[in-house]
Amino acid sequence: xxxIMILYYLITAFIVVMVGWNFIREKKSVNDMILYLLVLIPxxxxxxxxx
Amino acid sequence: xxxxxxxxxxxxxxxxxxxxxLGGVPLYKHRHSQVPIVAGPGVTKVIKxxxxxPGLKGSPADTDVxxxxxxxxGGKVLIMSNTHANEPAGLLATLIMVENAVVEKxxxxxxxxxxxSAGRNTKPGDGYPLYFDIPxxxxxxxxxxxxxxxxxxxxxxxxxVYIHYPDKQLFSFLDVRNTNRTWPGRADGPLMxxxxxxxxxxxxxxxIDIAIxxxxxxxxxxxTNCIVAPQKSAKIATLVSMNVKAMEGFDxxxxxxxxxxxxxxxxxxxxxxxxLPFLLEAPIPFLDQPTGPKTVKLLLDGKDPFxxxxxxxxxxxxxxxxxxxxxxxRVGQHCSVTLEIIRQYSKKNxxxxxxxxxxxxxxxxxxTGVGHYFHDxxxxxxxxxxxx
Numbered sequence: 065x066x067x068i069m070i071l072y073y074l075i076t077a078f079i080v081v082m083v084g085w086n087f088i089r090e091k092k093s094v095n096d097m098i099l100y101l102l103v104l105i106p107x108x109x110x111x112x113x114x115x
Numbered sequence: 116x117x118x119x120x121x122x123x124x125x126x127x128x129x130x131x132x133x134x135x136x137l138g139g140v141p142l143y144k145h146r147h148s149q150v151p152i153v154a155g156p157g158v159t160k161v162i163k164x165x166x167x168x169p170g171l172k173g174s175p176a177d178t179d180v181x182x183x184x185x186x187x188x189g190g191k192v193l194i195m196s197n198t199h200a201n202e203p204a205g206l207l208a209t210l211i212m213v214e215n216a217v218v219e220k221x222x223x224x225x226x227x228x229x230x231x232s233a234g235r236n237t238k239p240g241d242g243y244p245l246y247f248d249i250p251x252x253x254x255x256x257x258x259x260x261x262x263x264x265x266x267x268x269x270x271x272x273x274x275x276v277y278i279h280y281p282d283k284q285l286f287s288f289l290d291v292r293n294t295n296r297t298w299p300g301r302a303d304g305p306l307m308x309x310x311x312x313x314x315x316x317x318x319x320x321x322x323i324d325i326a327i328x329x330x331x332x333x334x335x336x337x338x339t340n341c342i343v344a345p346q347k348s349a350k351i352a353t354l355v356s357m358n359v360k361a362m363e364g365f366d367x368x369x370x371x372x373x374x375x376x377x378x379x380x381x382x383x384x385x386x387x388x389x390x391l392p393f394l395l396e397a398p399i400p401f402l403d404q405p406t407g408p409k410t411v412k413l414l415l416d417g418k419d420p421f422x423x424x425x426x427x428x429x430x431x432x433x434x435x436x437x438x439x440x441x442x443x444x445r446v447g448q449h450c451s452v453t454l455e456i457i458r459q460y461s462k463k464n465x466x467x468x469x470x471x472x473x474x475x476x477x478x479x480x481x482x483t484g485v486g487h488y489f490h491d492x493x494x495x496x497x498x499x500x501x502x503x
Contacts, residue, residue: 069271091120094127101131105138113268114139114146115237 073111080107145245146235146266149502150258151492152210152227157183157217157473161501164226167320168302168313175269176306178231179501180224180317181213183471189221190324190467192457193317193390196226198295198328198380200233200261201243203414204397204445205329207258211450211488212474221469224323228503230294230310232265247411249442251486253493260414264292270306280304282377290378295328298383315383318390324467325460326392328380329449331399334422334431334440338370342452343394345372345385351463352393355455363451363477365444366434367395391460395452397445398433415442447480 087100109115117125154161160182165171194212196205209227216223228234237243237260248255267273270292277291278284280301290296292307300312318326332339344352352369359367372381372394384392400417401409407419418439426435433440454474461468475488492500 072272087124094123097124097127101127105131105135108135109139109142110268112139114143115268 076107076110080104080111083107141245142237142239145237145259146268148246148259150256152501152503153214153490153492153495154181154499154501155214155216155473155490157215157223158213158499159184164310164313164317166313167316168309170302170309171306171313174306174309175235176230176232176265176310178226178228178310179503180226181501183213183216183218183223183225185218185220185222185470187220187470190460190464190469191222191224191321192325192327192469193224193226193314193323194327194329194453195229195314195380196329197228197234197261198230199263199293199330200228200230200236200259201238201263201402202329202331202399203247203258203260204331204399204442205395205449207249207442207446207485208329208449208453211446211485212453214490215473215475215488216471217473219470219472221467221471223469223471224317224321226314229314229328230261230265230307231503232269232306233263233292233294234259234261234503236262236264236266238262242409244409244411244414247414249415249486249489250484251489251491253491256486256489264289265294265307267292279378280308284377286378295330295380296378298378298380299387311380311383315387318384318388323388323390324464324469325456326380326384326390327453327456328392328394329453330394330396331402331445332396333403334398334400334433334435335403335405335425337432339396339398340366340433340448341368341370341396342456343370343372343379343381343396345374345381345392347385348381348391348393351391351456351459354459355452358455358459359448359451359477365448365451365477367448367452370396393456395449397448398440399445400435400440417441417445443480443484444477446485447475447477450474450480451477 165177171177196209273288277286297307298311300308342352381394401414
């Protein structure tokens with residue numbers, strides 16, 4: 065795994081944390097909660113090196 | 116007391132987790148599943164491609180090279196398949212060779228999974244099946260269905276544009292993971308360039324005479340059902356084309372390798388080594404765009420009503436009728452054309468002739484089916500089993 069690839073994994077992890085934090089902070093809109101989770105799925109699958 | 120907010124969030128998280136598990140587990144299993152190969156009596160050693168390109172060592176792109184040496188010295192042939200892992204007729208043909216071929220004179224180098232990463236990649240967006248089964252006399256033998264390009268899990272990120280080395284030709288970003296655009300490669304380039312570089316080094320160091328790269332192409336694509344050859348291989352390719360038509364009854368025309376289209380095996384192997392390259396294209400209706408669902412049945416029998424309708428309007432580049440374009444026929448073409456290339460080369464170069472026995476020809480495969488030539492791993496000696 066080269067340096068740029070490791071950086072991309074770190075960027076992905078950062079975005080996962082940010083989107084996760086937004087999900088936790090969301091109080092009312094169920095639509096936004098669903099949206100955050102849908103965005104998270106492919107990013108988590110990439111972090112887990114599944115797809 | 117749990118608030119309504121957290122009740123909703125917990126329910127949504129549970130649904131997301133279920134979706135992730137349902138979607139992710141089959142992909143994880145596909146990526147980690149193994150196909151057993153029973154090395155036949157002709158295999159004298161199995162080496163790693165990284166032996167010729169240290170940059171590959173320990174990476175998921177490293178792959179097995181089955182070496183079949185004859186008792187007599189002679190010429191050397193390299194046969195590659197799964198350069199594009201969604202064109203599996205080549206893979207089946209090379210595995211038949213590994214399991215059955217016996218070399219009497221010269222040496223065969225067989226790389227069944229040239230792009231090992233692409234063989235563990237999928238194309239769920241196009242609804243590709245994850246596996247396909249080939250019926251044999253001892254049960255179904257299961258293979259992974261791969262993708263055209265290496266997995267981004269091995270090589271990421273993609274550039275905006277892939278700049279080919281050394282010609283600086285511009286390709287689609289995807290082609291940086293396509294091992295039929297990354298020839299001749301670099302020792303320290305992106306991972307797929309390191310794969311092609313190692314293969315080039317093998318050809319240069321071991322003085323390989325012939326390289327055969329097995330592919331499949333859409334019936335609506337003009338470069339299909341053919342042998343692609345540069346000028347230096349054209350004479351042999353023409354003789355092969357005429358002979359398979361006359362002796363075995365199938366068409367396989369010759370396409371010239373374009374001088375200005377870089378990165379392809381039939382171009383760069385010829386330009387960067389003494390080896391004579393040939394790229395074989397067998398039709399694969401599964402890859403055509405205007406077909407019905409991308410099912411295992413379509414992959415294996417090549418029958419599709421939409422293609423049939425297009426054939427009647429003369430929109431296809433191959434003959435096409437109700438019989439489709441079955442896998443047995445495609446694998447048979449690859450085997451016969453390979454044997455004929457070896458025969459024609461040996462006739463022209465008696466000092467470095469190659470003699471191979473045990474590989475079935477087109478007629479045999481159409482008659483008995485591909486599965487007839489695969490051996491049962493349960494009955495084979497453990498030391499002869501390799502996993503791809």
